[in-house]
Amino acid sequence: MLEKYDILLVADEVICGFGRLGEWFGSVHFGLEPDLMPIAKGLSSGYLPIGGVLVGDRVADTLIEEGGEFFHGFTYSGHPTCAAVAQRNLELMEAEGVVERVRDDLGPYLAERWQALAGHPLVGEARSLGLIGALELVDPATGERFDKALGAGNLCRDLCFASGLVMRSVGDTMIISPPLVITHAEIDELIDKARAALDATLARLADTTTDQHEETPA
Numbered sequence: 745m746l747e748k749y750d751i752l753l754v755a756d757e758v759i760c761g762f763g764r765l766g767e768w769f770g771s772v773h774f775g776l777e778p779d780l781m782p783i784a785k786g787l788s789s790g791y792l793p794i795g796g797v798l799v800g801d802r803v804a805d806t807l808i809e810e811g812g813e814f815f816h817g818f819t820y821s822g823h824p825t826c827a828a829v830a831q832r833n834l835e836l837m838e839a840e841g842v843v844e845r846v847r848d849d850l851g852p853y854l855a856e857r858w859q860a861l862a863g864h865p866l867v868g869e870a871r872s873l874g875l876i877g878a879l880e881l882v883d884p885a886t887g888e889r890f891d892k893a894l895g896a897g898n899l900c901r902d903l904c905f906a907s908g909l910v911m912r913s914v915g916d917t918m919i920i921s922p923p924l925v926i927t928h929a930e931i932d933e934l935i936d937k938a939r940a941a942l943d944a945t946l947a948r949l950a951d952t953t954t955d956q957h958e959e960t961p962a
């Protein structure tokens with residue numbers, strides 16, 4: 745369809761690139777052939793700031809043949825220190841088989857453990873792929889989303905942070921994206937802390953709901 749209408753495909757690989765989904769790029773996992781791929785984060789494993797855009801032949805040839813000079817320089821573009829760190833990071837990832845380990849071992853292990861959270865009363869859906877995962881928080885009484893004003897996701901996030909677990913909230917969707925060198929034991933710890941935070945969130949929401957009932961005039 746894209747080819748038929750000559751539409752370019754941009755695949756944002758800022759999170760999914762460099763092994764997160766168990767392939768070097770998320771596009772490989774999903775069988776996409778993008779024309780442009782923004783990259784960052786995993787490129788240097790976050791050790792130094794660096795980003796870029798990979799450009800396919802279709803776009804590059806046009807720029808070269810018709811675009812005249814290709815202006816794309818900014819003050820700190822292509823900083824040699826960051827580029828050297830990114831290169832070394834990729835060399836180490838290759839040498840240590842980090843991406844294959846995510847695909848064959850850590851991703852499947854996280855998926856299995858993550859699914860155990862699907863049975864929690866607050867969780868409407870638990871999903872993961874490679875080393876990225878999400879939980880949809882729902883009201884156990886209805887199975888539907890909470891009223892946004894309750895801020896269930898942010899409450900859960902704060903309880904996670906307090907226990908040392910970095911689980912972020914996007915609305916009432918809880919998301920994790922742990923380091924690609926995480927161990928099985930650390931995944932177990934992550935699941936335990938996530939479950940404890942879900943329990944604590946449930947208890948706090950129950951208090952809030954009770955308070956609200958108590959405040960409602962008869």
Ligand SMILES: Cc1ncc(COP(=O)(O)O)c(C=O)c1O
Nearest residue numbers: 756757758759760782784785795
């Ligand atoms: C998938 C994805 N794309 C793009 C961005 C934005 O990158 P930047 O902050 O460099 O604009 C982010 C930031 O977290 C991201 O997660």
